Amino acid sequence: MLKVWGRRNSNNVQKVLWLCDEIGLEYDQEDAGAEFGRTRDPDMLARNPNAVVPTVEDDGFTLWESNVILRYLASKFGPEQIYPRSHTMRADVERWMDWQQTTLLPPMTTIFWGRVRTPDAIRASDIEEAIKKGERTWSILDNQLKDRLWITGDTFTLAEISIGAQAWRWFSLVRADERLMKQSHLENWFSRVRARRAFDHNVSSVPLT
């Protein structure tokens, strides 16, 4: 059975557990990271030298990097529509997954650490700046969603999982009156994401910290 190391309140772990639930893949989850420690134990460092979560093991193969884990699990166990095989459709999904890690994550990290993890250590002006930057970044996705149900078209894919977990933090941590732009396509998309049982079970019902 697939083994997953990582605490359930980590966004990156949530992505992996959410996918497993979406595709009905059984797993054995063990808490690790932050208050649970473990990531610097020799056996865990041997699996993941970055000392972060998630780490997974499948049939003797160990893997880290949440979005790569999503792609591995979806291509091995998932239905084709969640991670399409056609070159262009696959690249489209992957582009949004990389966008989540490289473009969306930096402002979202400042907001999360400033509002949840270490509020005393991050200046209010840095949080304000990150919210502005976050909103400009989310508006790219809002525009993408103006004429489609899901990020890359008619079907729910890994792009939803990678970005949806982050959207939960955006809508939970940034008040409506702090958001200056009306992003109705994004909001409508997020209500579709929220309606998924696997999202609720692995993301929105888990305390932020």
Ligand SMILES: N[C@@H](CCC(=O)N[C@@H](CS)C(=O)NCC(=O)O)C(=O)O
């Ligand atoms: N790029 C990595 C980042 C992994 C990462 O930074 N994980 C965080 C939790 S979201 C972590 O392990 N933090 C330290 C800890 O929890 O001990 C991925 O996407 O898997």
